[in-house]
Amino acid sequence: MAHAIDFSSACSALLFTLSGTLPPAVCGHFVSLAWGWILCLGRPTVSNLVRAMPEKFERHWTCAHRFFSRYRWSMDDLYRVLVCQLIDPLLPAQQRWLVAADDTTAHKVGKHVAFAGKFRDAVRSTPSQTVFHWAHNWVVLCLLIPVPCVRGRFLHIPIFVRLYKKEADCSRPDQFRTRHQLVGEMLQLLRNWLPHREIQLMADGAYAAQELVSALPAQVPLISRLRSDAALFQLPPARRSGKRGRPQKRGTRLPALKNIARYAHFNRHYVWRYGRKELVLLHSFVCLWYAVAGSSPVRVVIVRDPSGRQHDDYFFSTDPALAPVAIVEAYAARWGIEEVIREAKQSLGFEQVQSWSHQAVERQAPFALLLQAVIQLTYIKTHRILDPHPAPANQPSEVPSFARMLAVLRLAKWQERISAALPRPADRKKILRPLQALLATAG
Template identity: 30%
Template structure:
């Protein structure tokens, strides 16, 4: 009988209500195998790492992803609830939304498309890659023992390509359509919490911001030449005709930045990009952002200028008019941790190494691996409370705070040590292991590449 550490079960048990008992038994074993597995995160690799390479009914584990009846959306809600309970029991919920490309090839992967590869592209080179485009919603929350903000994924959806939708007679949904649905779903899950979302310039769209007005606040980049207007004037008594949508046209932010009478405030940000201290000049104001045929959106704009001249002038917008300029900038800077998470799940959790062909398995495997990042963080937080979270050190590299590589290493160590493998006292110089377990360790190390 397989045994699991208490810290692992405490995080996994809340998901048990989403599965039948036989399926949940397989889910626990697959998650326990996905954490220590090196290299590819295929179902076969998970079975091998937990010692089930001779399992004749291996198809049961494949069916967890391809056939079993369970809701990924409900699993996202459970994961979000656990993350908030652990890291953010009260206060505004700051979430980041961004998309990433999972490079995949093969004719049997139906929703595969050709997209711009942001990792391989640059300002002077445009690179396209074949793959699946995922949009992920992550909780941007400070992790006390890491001394920085981590992006913890909890809801990820597959955004099919326009060519795929046209070929299957489906209406194509843009990134902003997916973002609207995901953020409104989050608002339904957390009706009593203030939600602030941050995203890059892809989400600076009037239709999206108008749809979220009054439900989810949004902070994103703003074009310096955006058409801004004064707030809507009050309707006069006895006025004939329909009400105006906007007031007088305001100068563009480019013009505002060049005006001599613009009031700039110097603010020192202690957590700038790269977790460095940075002094910036900031100017702010309120306006209506409007385009013909679109609903006007009330925003607070923030201009940023580098006194050292190393960074170009840029602008942000916030649909929450109560936030200060400093708060808006600090929340937006948290978005950088999303890119870190995407890199970590590729380096440590095997994203882009899956080999599923079933449409349902494809739609489930990548969100599960992204969610595994958050699960490992929850387990690591429990280990930190017990003083078991260690930091890898070397003579040539001093690390002050744990990173995700330390977190997953300690969780892996927990799974190995607490699985009834040890046959002698822990304080002895020599520890005896069953021969089968020793061979399993050897196989995992020798075939790691």
């Protein structure tokens, strides 16, 4: 277990690395507000962040508001440093980047909040009734890092976030982007920053659309859920020499997936998904999903529960060379992005920020996800979770939750702060330890 003071110092080092990409006038603001956000035990309003700062904020408190609403800096610059300088060196050179995409809403109050609109509330909606609420809609990308010593477990680190703006909120028509286009743009930036990395995207069935597939950078395959009523076709037959006319783009249409599954031959495979090893039946084939992938072949995988208690699942990959087991395991690993979003809302106040101006809205909530990534990376580096051959005493038996990581970091910072202000005789330890534990876990 790393020493508490080392944990706090490691986090400070990462924050200073990120601040190096900002203008010199706002570097100090960034580090101070970051620590204030980490230590804040209530709603992350700017006033509460200033109160929670471990050191006194030297500037006027309005400068903290202007950091989000007026000062000139870019979240994309922070993402670039996060990806290229903090995450990429931690991973083996040949490791493929598994990236998950999803979107979420953050409830808002007030008709003057910039870019807010009516969006479907996924929590309160049911299959028979759709509930809408006034909210922001965020599109998030997470990097999935496999934990070497815990088979089937991944660390999910948020690396990109974009605000979806309705067409009426865009100042020019060419500024409007759909959620699928936002995912494509973020992946293109990631591709430009990491040209040496292989990237693979996983997204739920809502992103299985031609708009996303066409927006993806070259050599970035998509793994997603397949519609049960998808119109699938055989590959076009080889063109006979001397035949005139336009080449055939697709072959004969295949039966519905349910009919294919009814008569298909399934093979038994063990897959790691949702934290455990499971026996499943798999049937796979290559075809065309012309409405989504055009003339590019896709691999379809049908997953069947051997006990028959669950319905068949259908998945596809735009890379037909991927093995069926790899497709099933990769899609199951995507689920961690749901936990990342939940933890950001519950532990860092992603949904509770009170910004309303255009620039503050686009910065303040993503700031919470950026800090979530920094806290996770701090824990990874100090506890050596990604060490492929750890000593038996340091080998992790499980991946801690983000709430646990945050509590450990808060405890480390409070130990550093209190220890610097008070002497440490033996008779005061019984008083300080309960106080530090309370400050670390309160929220």
